[in-house]
Amino acid sequence: MTDQAGEAMTPLVKNAASRPPAASLRRRVRPQSRWWTVWLFLLPALLLFLYFKFIPMFAGIQMSFQKVRPFLGNEWVGWSNYAAVLNDSRFHDAIVHTLILGFGQSIGAVIGGLVLALLLEGASKTLWFVRTAAFLPVVTATAVIGEVWRIIYFPAPNGFLNSAIGSLGLDPVRWLEDPAVALYSVMAVGIWQGAPYNMVIFLAGLAGVDRSLYEASAIDGAKLRHRLWYVTLPALRPAMTIVLVLAAVRSLRVFTDVWVLTGGGPAGATDVWMTRIYSLGFERNQMGIASAASILLLIASIALTALALLITRKRAEK
């Protein structure tokens, strides 16, 4: 056992070169005789996945073709649930809101995360404290964040944010109440919450930047912005890939922030794909249509993730 573990740690090439072929053959046979060990380790996780992910997913696909009535028997309706989703103007609005919100939040959080990372990079004790403070929004429950921001956004002139902008001489804004503003207010909360997460990934990326490159470019007379553009950003490409792919995957599923802040209102101005699904499924009891919308969301998420991966991979190849 110990021997095997040791082997795994050493590079493959070295093993092949240093070991007599007979020994390696004998050793290779041994794990194969216990192929089921691997599966035994995987079994608990697979069972959990099967029960809580795959079975519900297939049930969802099935339900998306049915009029769901658990006690009267489900009725097969073919593609009409999908047609209902695709022809519903409120779904069109929700999709537009989802895209605006997803795009804005992703870009905002990437830029915010990058700025935070550049400001807070370093090893000093104070920075460690500030970084922890900056990271707090990520680990705080979204429901709590929603309540806090509802207080910050309180629409009266004496509300927190309104009194702040009031001291600059600006008129109070009905942050979450005005249909023209609400979506952007929600977006700001999403950025505030998402940026520190990206910051951590960027900080890890920054730690890997070769310091001598900065020095060399400084000697060549590069200004700060040149150094950022030609040294830091290229070095952060792998981190950027991770952040963008994660953002692409997450952006379509945005739900909690919207739900706790506005519930999709006012006037449906912040209604997104997921709040629409929730409302159809649990408020209007149209589980079939809600399932169809969920399956469409799944397909869109997969497509978007594949696209993000493709773009970043092509870039990396260049």
Place this chain on the structure above:
Amino acid sequence: MFENPNKAGNAIRGLAFLAAALCSSTAMAQDALEVWSRSGPQAAETYKAVFAAFTEKTGIPVEYLATVEFETQLQARAAARDLPDVLIYDQASMASYANAGMILPVVPEDLAGHDQLSEASWDSVRMADGGYYGVPFSQHAQVTFIRSDWREKLGFDVPQTHDDLSALATAFATQDPDGNGVDGDTYGMAVPGTTDRGFFTWWLSSYMMQRGGSFVTGGEGKYTVTVNTPDSVAAVEWIQNLFCGTPSLVQPGALTNASATPFFAENHAGIYQTGPYAIANFDKAPGKDKYEIIIAPAGPGGKTTLTERTSIYFGATSSKPDQQKALAEFLISPEAQSLGMTAPGQPVVRLPVNTTLNAAEIYGDDRWAVVADQLTDSQLMPSDVDFTTARLDIAETFQSMFSQCTSDIQGQLDGLAGRISDELSQQNALQ
């Protein structure tokens, strides 16, 4: 790791044990009568006391779940085809559950004590097809809560008309009634404008009726959509002005607040039209001596408010018909009804459906006489057809109009009327 086959065996035995334990816990739960209600923690305490009395009397154990996520959790159980034995919930949901086959029909005459309930109570649980699907448990009308200390400080009388009400709300919003020297931190009315479960519709319906408007009219399973008639449009114009006039007479954020209750409880708003279930909370804050409960001030259409009812339903998958019946019989008995009003917590029986009881006497509180009085001039939303979708649509449309302060009320209401008509005609409930 599994060098020793015994270890693998142990793990498998462990899993088997776990599975067995899960099965046996379900089996144990099967013996008790499973009862669900949509309640917060305070009301849950009261229900527990009622069920404890039931168990003591009949020997039938009750496994009780109080949840505010009632619909979501019930959907999950419906999908598993394993419903609670008894559900205690809003009258408003009966039709949708009955149409989905989730609750069983009830024969009133089979229940001991059924004759102690009024005809109006039994009518409320009758579906359009004439079948009864619930047992009435509690009833009340929405009443108007007013900060009497603020009102007296500003020198106003108890409002009798909508004009009085507007004047009082304007004074609350502009004249610093809490005397803290800060203008603009108090508001006229607390309004629950959330579309969650179509909640806004309930609040709106009272003012619609008082202004002579309505969403639909009719009964016995056939309704006419009246939300876009001239009377209703005029009513909506008046209500929109509460939100969009200068000064706005409702609390800021009314249309996205999940609850308006804190605004009244925490000294921010002085008028709140809601159900008497709020009394228990408001006696703590702002305080029993600081507010009054009045009959709704009269508008051009009168002083009618919304009737709200809670009923008992029998889950369709239950294998305990006798116990279900026993619980329902107990819950409508004078003993359980009184207990539901007075046990520590929050009254879950607001006004008794059992006609042998007098609420104000049991509570020892004259404010409940006001609620009883208002009940005689109140109206239930259609509950013999599935009004859920219409209710959500009404809430969303009104929220949309008021948040944009639309100038096209007629157009928006015409659109809404069309959607409600479609919904009702799908159920064959359009007159």
